[in-house]
Amino acid sequence: MKIEQLKVGPVGYLLLHQLRNEWFNHMIINKETSVFISDNDFEGTFQFAKRLCLDRLPFGIAEIIQNKRISNENLILEHYVERMNSNDIDFEAYFGNEDSLTLKCTIFTTPTNSVPFFHQWQRDRRIWWRKFSASPGRYSVTDIKTETNNTQTVQIRANYPWKSHIVETLALHTGPKYVSEADKFKDGKKTIPSSSIISTIHLNTLFMNTICDAYDESEYKGNKRALLRFHRKLAPYSISFAIASGGVAAIVQELNDLALHLTEQFRTNHLSTLFLPRSSKLSLEAQWRQYDEMGIPYNVVLNERTLKDGLVHLRNRDTTLKEQVHVSELVAYVEQLFKNY
């Protein structure tokens, strides 16, 4: 059986938000070239950027293009892993789904710089995909394909056991296509046209690839357990809490209050934190299972001893190893863990 329609649940939506932001930060904020955002007005943005740059290259235009109206009908995955164990999801169909948003970035350069820039981008973009991956070797760049109209393209592909999926397309346009009155730039005393390098990613593909890339199964007491090894910069939640059950009600209440206090501190530091007040009703294993399925990189374990010596355990999702940290140092320590890529 194939499920035809999946939908994005609350945790999936957070992941989408992270992915969109990561793309935005990388493409618009964190570039050598100034990139301007076009909201449905490429031509106007082009003119604006050209004027602001006093007719000099390079500059870029980023677009978030809504291909069709997003409705309840064509969305993806609820509480995503839940159903991933069951083999009835046709992931392939969703990889190719171009119904949602397209993330597109066009850089305009001088014709002289265009080829080196195109090669530089192939390297940069491949590194970007690898950086966030649980299996960086999965990503490869295809050979350059020459299309008509002075256009060259390459694809970045993600290899899965079932198929190799295109996750991004890079194109280089040179020559007559962009030559018009608007396309006259200054280069010293010469007048030159622009060349352009274009990156295209479908948000759906990025979303599905992030989940499939991160999906793993670990053996636990003879059973397989689902686990999402999200890069910590992409994980919908950075950190969660587990409270050891079985204590006296008053102690559990005190641990809950401590967890809530730490949650507020984490959130003040912009760390996306999941705090479930009644999690102590479940066993530690059951709590971890839930958090691993959501792909939360770290879990803070509080138990009766924490109230005496102030020590908590910080459990790593991927290694399942725990390290001791004092509560007073916890927030600064976790902030450090999430600081770099």
Add this chain to the structure above:
Amino acid sequence: MKIEQLKVGPVGYLLLHQLRNEWFNHMIINKETSVFISDNDFEGTFQFAKRLCLDRLPFGIAEIIQNKRISNENLILEHYVERMNSNDIDFEAYFGNEDSLTLKCTIFTTPTNSVPFFHQWQRDRRIWWRKFSASPGRYSVTDIKTETNNTQTVQIRANYPWKSHIVETLALHTGPKYVSEADKFKDGKKTIPSSSIISTIHLNTLFMNTICDAYDESEYKGNKRALLRFHRKLAPYSISFAIASGGVAAIVQELNDLALHLTEQFRTNHLSTLFLPRSSKLSLEAQWRQYDEMGIPYNVVLNERTLKDGLVHLRNRDTTLKEQVHVSELVAYVEQLFKNY
């Protein structure tokens, strides 16, 4: 004459992005209560959150609701200040425009906690508006109005010379409205219904209010100059460069290279930086005028001496005062300036 249709230009789009993110961070990430995002499925998200919280209150649901399809036709303001001097924009019409996105956050609490929570939110939300404002005294909370159906509402208003605009509505729902089979929560051994507190903001209103709130005119050599006093956390660009013109071409080139190098460092640290390679073609005053109009809080001034002693001037948009900073300390110093609210 009234302009009926304005559109968001590239800089305005960056502002929209910042506003949306700031709301997201405040409402979803940075809260005591866990807030889940609903993507067009409030009921499903409610069930998901209820299950995850083991039938205990409080929790929240945030929604970004697309009221109508955003098209070229109903957007706002290009390079925004440019036209703000001319009195032909009917800002009022745009304040009330509910065509774009609605940002909505609903917190479900126990009936006992709902009234204190409602009061707490009135304070919190007013502080939020004031925090980002160039004139914090502009914001006030209206008296509580009791509607039918056990609903109370208050409005947060921004006072302008021409009118007092509603920028946010807060509502408290108690009583029978939400009582259904799905609305049974546990409180110790009791079964209770939930009460809810709802904040509603229209993204258009937030956008227009941010611009009008920040808009100012300063006197310069007998002329009025437009200026946007955006809070540094909201400014589309955090920092820009001005290069003193009139130098030898080789020196200007060297200063340009230095500015580009610093731009890359700023961007690596996720500071949104505007670098216009040929800005030295304009006088310093003309460069600042441009950056002030975009509301960029700080400007790095490079001149011939910078190449000898390594000192740059950091110009503050609001005070127009400049302080000397050594290039080697510039990035860390600016990062510090943007760290806190």
